[in-house]
Amino acid sequence: MPNQIKIFNKLESFNKTIEVTSDKSLSIRAVLLASQAIGVSTISNLLESEDVLNTVKSLKKLGINCKKIGNKYKIHGYGLNGFEIKKKTTIDAGNSGTLGRLILGLLVKSEKTVKIIGDKSLSKRDFSRVTEPLKKFGTNIKSKKNSLPIEILGTDFLRPINYFETRGSAQCKSAIMLAALNTPGTTIIKAKKSRNHTELLFKYLKLPIKLKSNKDFDFIEVTGLKQFNAFNYLVPGDISSSAFFIVLTALSKNSKIRIKNVNINKSRTGIITILKKMNCKISLKNKKIYKGEETSDILVESSKNIKAFSCPSSLNSSAIDEFLAIFLIAAKAKGISSFKNLGELNKKESPRLNIAVRFLKNIGIKVERQKNDIKIFGNPNLKVNKNIHIKNYLKDHRVFMMACIAALSFGGKWKINDKDSINTSFPIFIKILKKLGAKIN
Secondary structure, three states: OOOEEEEOOOOOOOEEEEOOOEOHHHHHHHHHHHOOOEEEEEEEOOOOOHHHHHHHHHHHHOOOEEEEEOOEEEEEEEOOOOOOOOOOEEEEOOOOHHHHHHHHHHOOOOOOOEEEEOOOOHHHOOOHHHHHHHHHOOOEEEEOOOOOOEEEEOOOOOOOOEEEEOOOOHHHHHHHHHHHHOOOOEEEEEEEOOOOHHHHHHHHOOOOEEEEEOOOEEEEEEEOOOOOEOOEEEOOEOHHHHHHHHHHHHHOOOOEEEEEEEEOOOOOOHHHHHHHHOOOEEEEEEEEEEOOEEEEEEEEEOOOOOEOOEEOHHHOHHHOOOHHHHHHHHHHOEOEEEEOOOHHHHHOOOOHHHHHHHHHHHOOOEEEEEOOEEEEEOOOOOOOOOEEEEOOOOOOHHHHHHHHHHHHHHOOEEEEEOHHHHHHOOOOHHHHHHHOOOOOO
């Protein structure tokens, strides 16, 4: 099968320096905000994955001039609500929940109806988390079953809202903040903790934003109708892409890796916190602050005596995209690791919690599950000695990458379908594995 890979050998020891692809969350947010700025913004090192390229295509459909010159993207914005929208415009968000949800926030003042569609996987995901608050602004939104396709028609009579975000969804929070840009008055959000890239970009762009926080919630105020100028932005490496190489190195014998210039925003580094608690050798070097975001090189060494960990749910939002990789560490740990309140995993590109439980059992790990809580009974001597075929998982890029890391760490003869799924977030994933010495057919 052309869209399948085979891995029949564990990875030997390695000592390498790598660079992963750029941060997807920041790439999409930078491009969307550039479309609302006045003038030509330059985005360097933009992630050229399907999700981000779909964002660029979507902006072109909305009348924004986007050009690639060398390795930089030039985006010509015409200010807030500067879109030039034609009749019967359809935006295809592909597999990207970030694009599909955030672009709705920029369309709250659209004078013509815009239809948002997505692929089979995205069309199954919940969009009510953004459509409900956006309706409160006065926007006309139509959808069946709270999912795509969605039609949105803006209004000139937007009103600021006061919203309590309870899921810990950065996409919901960001869609509201983007809508607030076009709204007179001050929109107030009380939000359960989640990644804060949008807030940091607003601060860097000197948009009228006030931030406070306590242990559980962030309090955000955005005052609308403030124009802002074009900007330059260099997108750092992605912690979510780095996660698979962090785990692979920790599970490999006599190995070291340095992952250069990765975004280590504290709202995203739950995996580092969790794996350090599990006795993995991880350190951060060459720390810098870049336009509000913290970056660093991540150094990882082979980890002996990995120990189990009872993960507090307060860490969930900062590791939500990395749990599939974290579960592989728990599989090799000494003792029983527990994870709670992971229902959000089943609302991703695929039902990841369901898939992870089946996956771990398939490689010989005992798992106990109670609704959205799981216990993983680790085996420090874990070895896979059978044929495994990974298929039928809704072409989820992170499931594909988890399977590759498991095959290279635990042995066995693996066939893994849907190689092309990595194009949504990490097109060079296999290329980097081969650089480390992986034998992949």
